[in-house]
Amino acid sequence: MALFGLLLTLATPALTFLLFLLITTFLGYCLYIKYIHLKYDHMPGPPRDNFLLGHSPSFLRIMKNGENVHDKFLEWAERYGPVYRINILHYAAVFVSCPEATKEVLMSPKYPKDKFVYKRLFYLFGQRFLGNGLVTAQDHEQWYKQRRIMDPAFSSVYLRGLMGTFNERAEKLMDKLSDVAENKTEANMLHLVNSVTLDVITKVAFGVDLDLLKNSSPFPKAIETCLTGMIYYIRDTFFEFNPKNRAFVNEAREACRLLRTTGAQWIHERRTAIQNGDEVPKDILTQIIKSASQEDKMTEEDEEFMLDNFVTFFIAGQETTANQLAFCVMELGRHPDILEKVKKEVDDVIGMKREISYDDLGKLVYLSQVLKETLRIYPTAPGTSREIAEDMVIDGIRIPGGFTGVFSSYVCGRLDKFFKDPLTFDPDRFHPDAPKPYYCYYPFALGPRSCLGKNFAQMEAKVVMAKLLQRFDFTLVPGQTFDILDAGTLRPKSGVVCTLSHRDHKE
Template sequence: MAIEFIRKYGHVIKIELVERIIVITADPQAIRELMITGNHTKSKKAYEKLGFLFGERFIGKGLVVETDQKVWVWRRALMNPCFQKSYIKGLESAFNTEIDLLITKLAGLADGNTQVSMLEEFNHLTLDVIGKIGFGMQMNNVENRTEPSEYTKAIKLALGGVSAFVRDPFMKFKYSKWKYLADVKKAMRTLRVLSKQSFDERKEKIERGDYTPDDILNFLVKMKLENPELDDEVIVDDIIVFFVAGQETTACLLSFTMICLWQNKDVLERLRTEVFDIVGMKSYLSIEDVNKMKYLEMVIKESLRLYPPGPNTFREPKHDIEILGYKIPAGTPVAMSTYVSSRLEEFFPDPLKFFPERFSPNAENKITSYTYYPFTLGPRTCIGKSFAEIEAKIILAKIIQRFNFEMDPDQSFDIEESTTLKPEGGAVCTLTLCDSFEG
């Protein structure tokens, strides 16, 4: 619907709500002004509700929702080393170990008849990856040998509550929802207790001089020890943010990509050829291996263009600005959507076509600036961008290398919108082993 509004009324829309105004824009220069320059801040009105949901502290003042620019700059500078490519390189072996658990599971289901919800399986995997690689938590969601961990159950219920709130902001006033909301709030409290417990246990080990893995949690603890003024509650906020931002978004990206590949068999075959040309039947895929797969990168970028898991972002100008002749007062929430911008015909010809070649080196340079931003733009670009890209590349390359797949005839190709965009119905398919891996 937002796309039709933009097409009909132009690249800026003003929506007047009770006591406030929200501006929606797809104008590239306005997006540059609000994301790249220093004349902006995160929208307090848009993000405070996510921080403290239903009266409970959820992601609080985590890095994603921090609106105080000076505080954010300081904390981002402290956190950046944890997500540099050199650090992620050290996670290569752990990525392979966790991903291979899913590959083994799928191989056992690859009989051509068993239906598999790839969204569900990717959700399990990405939660296991961030849990183990980031925080030393053994969640076992992929293997499913035990009851889901308390943390797993809490984060799934909390995320469900966030999605329910996005769909129905007035649900807290409905008596029929009170029991569910009570469960969601309890899950949020559980997340905070367990996250703080993990932090305190790791801190004690480091202070005793015990061995600890070189993961994100280790980094956060050492950051606290070196900067005692950091609030422990804010660090707990960040732990939860990394689980929320680093799990479901990657699972949705992978699920949409599989649907797009199934719909475009020529793209799938070209991608499979590239994977085999570069790694053959290798089971261990290095970061160097997948970074050589240029067509894989193009496929992922095109999937993000059509189906960005996090489609919207909000900013507030610090000073009065002008967008296409409209005067926008300082402090006005401005909504920008990469989903809308990257589906407009004037920026991306034949926008509904899945065409990875848009992102070939020569073609990508011709894309209008500030019309494609699945990880946002400027200083607030997603800190976990490199982590998510490497994770998605290794997972997808291993899936394509080993399996053929057919989507269920009843699989919907619609989008379910909540906090993220996800494929309605869960990307259900059947799998068979590629000829090279049979037997």
């Protein structure tokens, strides 16, 4: 205090006023944090690590140790119940695993996506990232306008027309896996399916042929860097200000710029084709341009808006499907009985034919169950959140308005009260005659803001898995971990390394 007094004595009046203003502002902020604590501390929840930072030091320790923060959310749900609170700075988040409240909030358009998370997806370390795209738009009218325009690119009629591309790209993966089998080498399945799903989305959404199984590309690394940066940007308020992180922050900004520059180029080429009267597909890229053409006059912000949706679909259209496929291979490799059962279904439905039809997909009932069970244990997009302005009562607990509601499919999918022996991989949970999970299974979210590409993703996953099961036997290489890497989306930490052999169909 003596030193502080000396500084005030020596300081100029302007500096004294500035110091006074800073101290007063900081004290006012601390009082506001205290007010938020008092407002929500009647709720159950873990002790805070820190008055100012709340629970964020716990998350940072988990990330530093390479662990999965969603396991901590699950542990807290088991300890504190279906409604518990956490604090980060002046924000209060309420984690909800109560099906009735999940239904009420996620099925309604009146609860916008929350500012804390989704505003931090607008920019990534100061570089525009997802902006106001379909996933991040908070204003309902703005979102609804985009969704209405995008819907035709995901209609069942259009999706049927994509079967040729799904088959063609999956065949390229089969050729690659055939080389692996013949050379008796090991295959990193996550890496390979990532290449295929990125190939599919660039081809069917943007009309661009990357052929990543043969050609190198900066895009997979750029997507991974953006997602990793996104996690740090959301969970560590001071990450970008640490000099040790400067190189990674610059790398993440550059990755963002690459995706947006690529988008600008592909949009320009497609626009030119439209203006020249060339025939163009009714794909996502055309719909993005169509959404912008509804404006009377294109502004610079409208141009950025198009790029927001380009980056959104570029990332969302491949990352989560690839991770689901890799987790599916991992679980089938661990459960030979389930693997044999799903192989038999594929043999019965597909036989030896190379071209899988849309009607074939509907007959692959057990494969659908396997893919759904994969997403129950490993929801690659593990949760969503909403801003709740009004007071609510959830599970008998009164919650004052002004909080963020967090809904985790990862937590619900692993709670014993919803799924018996939740860590046991059991596709029969999703048998057509089994009771449907009641608002505790939502890997694609729920309600109006549910994933637009859900059917696209599951068609693609079915085609790839059916061809893999039709052609190859695979075995997990011993010694690898089955841990989850929390990297924005959830992915298998090991990459799912397999040895493969051609199936003998003579039996």
